[in-house]
Amino acid sequence: MSIWKRAIPPGETVTIHVNGQTVTATPDETVATVLLRLGTRSFGINPASGYPQAPACLMGVCFGCLCRIDGRPGTQACLEQVRDGMVVETGGLRVS
């Protein structure tokens, strides 16, 4: 259950894939706001603390939103505007 609700009705939509699930999104969403809207709490595990982490700034400075996007690990989800067909995996940094 997400606490985030659309205040403005979506216009055109695109389809992206989040952890294997197909999700509808609007092109002015970022990957981070899509994940929040879906009710995602943990975006990944902090490699130092071992605890879940999530975005705190939504503007590119906190690095709490790191996801694997289109195969690229450690990508800042808040700076990635959604594109049709995008593949997103939460879970934080990992290799290959």
Add this chain to the structure above:
Amino acid sequence: MTDDTCDVIVIGAGPAGLAAAQSVADQGLSVRLIDEQPTAGGQIWRNAAVVTRRGGPLAKSYGGAVAALSVLRNDHVKHATSATVLEVALSQTSDTARDPPVCVTWLSATQDARGVRETAARALIVATGAMERPVLFPGATLPGVMGIGAVQSVLKQSGLVPTGDGVVLAGQGPLLMLTLGQILAHGGSVAAVLDFGQSGRVARTTSGLFPALLSDPAIMAQGAALLWRARRSGVAWHRGVTGLRAIGKDGIEQIAFETGGKTMQLTCSLLAVHDGVIPNTQLTRLLALDHVWSNAQQAFAARSTPEGATSAPSVWVAGDGAGIAGAEVARLRGALSGLDVARALGALGDPEFRTRADPLKRHISRRGPARAFVDKLYAPLPVTAFSKDNAAASTVVCRCEAVTLARVHDAIRDGATGPNRVKTFTRCGMGACQGRMCGNALTRIVAAATRSAPQDAGALRIRPPLKPTLISDYLDLSPTHDPLS
């Protein structure tokens, strides 16, 4: 390996960067505008094209955005979105036309044109804006705790508001009231506000009220309206709050805080916190420019002239990144720095410069008293004001490397006399965010513990790349990918 050259590189496409690009381009100089956000406008005009087209309550705070964005259609301006600066090389040169002193290495991360570029220029304008001051308290790293500015970003970017009975705003400042109003106006809900503002401050500040009113009546009226509407919103308003704690396992579930001598506990699904904004100095630190500590704003900014010239000959700063003054002054400072650069590059004569610059300077200085009033009214809280004295072991300073306030204090006792020593003792600032989230607090903590001035305590040294960069992207710069073959 330089892909392109231009006269001026502007980094950051918020009000300052857009205005700087405009005034440079107006003099016939070519501009490369580099911005890491997917669309231009900065934080204040986030997602500007969509928000202004749609209208509605949000669009009211986008005054000037449409005019400012028109620079992107200027033939002299090449705009790169989703573009991250990796590093900037500066060289001393006497003939800046033949031998450009600035070379910016940047990553274009757009889908169709991903790759590392190098752009050479005769001058650089840094307009990297502000960020929310990270505040420290136990549980602040839990999912579900974010900045109030972050909540506003979500609304501006994607039209989402928080709902339910667990939304709490905590801290102080105009953005708290503005965002509260925007959440409610968009059908979201806020259960409580924890006001960390110090009671009685309004009374002490009235001395600056009248000059402030005269200096910027619009902003002062806006502020008063916000305050009035916020207080009438019906949201539970807790005053004189201290000792905040966020509690939860995999995300925030409850908050505890103290007010009026009592401890209170609330169910919470989103805790948004705010204690003003600070200049984002990551790039100006990378450039090793001289910085000055502002006591009023409790933050460093690059030392600059009123026109934005810095300690490096080819580098200017503009906007909130050069000291917090708000969007309108940022725009004016951007325009002014653009003129100064055009003059320095010989595209604008001295008399012409004065004709254009003097009105901008007048507008900027007229707004000074209003800013001074706001700075005083919402003076930054002490760095540990959000948490309790005994909470150091559970208060995280460095989120990325999970370094607590207690460990920072241990390091200081152990002889870490500055932020960089604390960094090498504890890894504070060595993580993914590269010190963005702990740098301001670290300077303040070290200064307080060593009884030194923050100016002398100094700041974290910032190393390239400016953002963590995939090795696969870096390889673009390698002359030969396989020296053996």
Add this chain to the structure above:
Amino acid sequence: MTPDRHDLAVIGAGLMGLSVALEARTRGMSVVILEAETCARHASSASAGGVRSLNRHPAEIALTRAALPLWEGLAYRLGRDCGFRRSGQIRVAEDAEAMQALEDRATAIAALGFDHERLVTRDELKARIPAIADHCLGALVVDDDGFADPLATAHAWRHANARAGVLIREHTRVMSLERSTAGLRLATAAGPIEAGCVVNTAGAWGDRIAGFAGDGMPVRTAALQMIVTARMPAFVDPVVGSQGRKLSLKQTAAGSVVIGGAYKGDVREGPDGPLRGVPRAGRAASNLANAVSLFPALRAARVTRIWAGLEGMTPDGLPYLGQSRTMPGLFHAFGFSAHGFALAPLIGPLMADLLEGKRNNHAIAPFAPGRFDSVGSV
């Protein structure tokens, strides 16, 4: 102003200076360290932290082998962890020519009487490091080599010095050095100092200090780049290099991959000599290409930090160890040319012996301060 008097003044608070100072203090001398900036500010913190006897210049092999046992006991001696691990060091061959070079090397050093370097086959290499690229043909290894954490090591040494009563004066640049009735007299930014003897461990600034005595000891300043990635799951245990490539790669306990290889950034010059190193992205990219060649999975790693520390490089890549020819009481220990880290625990006792006029078994003739006199000097 009456000068401070000390038995020994050490110029430069890098690892070498800290090592010499602590040893001299332990032997009963009163010691001051004079540091122009802050402890371990340059080469010592841009070190890859390699404790490596593998593939050393023949003149340095005996010294590095003698230093290894000292690393084992260093944390105990300094009272703090230095992050030392006997992870082994490994030098990979990526093609037949490189494999031949490693075989030649193994034969050559066996002829010198050393048996610590050992060839391993492709299969054994793959078994040791499953993540290594398939084209690698074999390697030369030293199993009892390892690495330490340069920052932790520097802090530990600084602490041990402070605890032992060594005066560490940071932000105290030495501006001149001359003979006096009692020994040597130094003019510093914080006033004059008299010392019975002086050790010059000033690294990239060592030639300037030597110049005060009229010793022409050329060093070229290099800004050595180090690259660090975000934390990754563990994938490599030993420190890895490659025959024919500039590369040194290891993974720290935290999971960060540290990549070096003597690629050089720019040196920013100031009025008092070199100021600081400025890393260059293009050269980092070449270094990263070398790393990716051995570990293709690194393409998906993120670089979080690149920095460059200033180091003094001698014409033959060997350090200067010994007494000044022109100013008795002045001793030199600098010019480690980007591979001094492993030697640091040995340099203290070695220089202390020289100070005391004691004999020891170390053959230091190849490191004579005057060895470039005949070819001219700065």
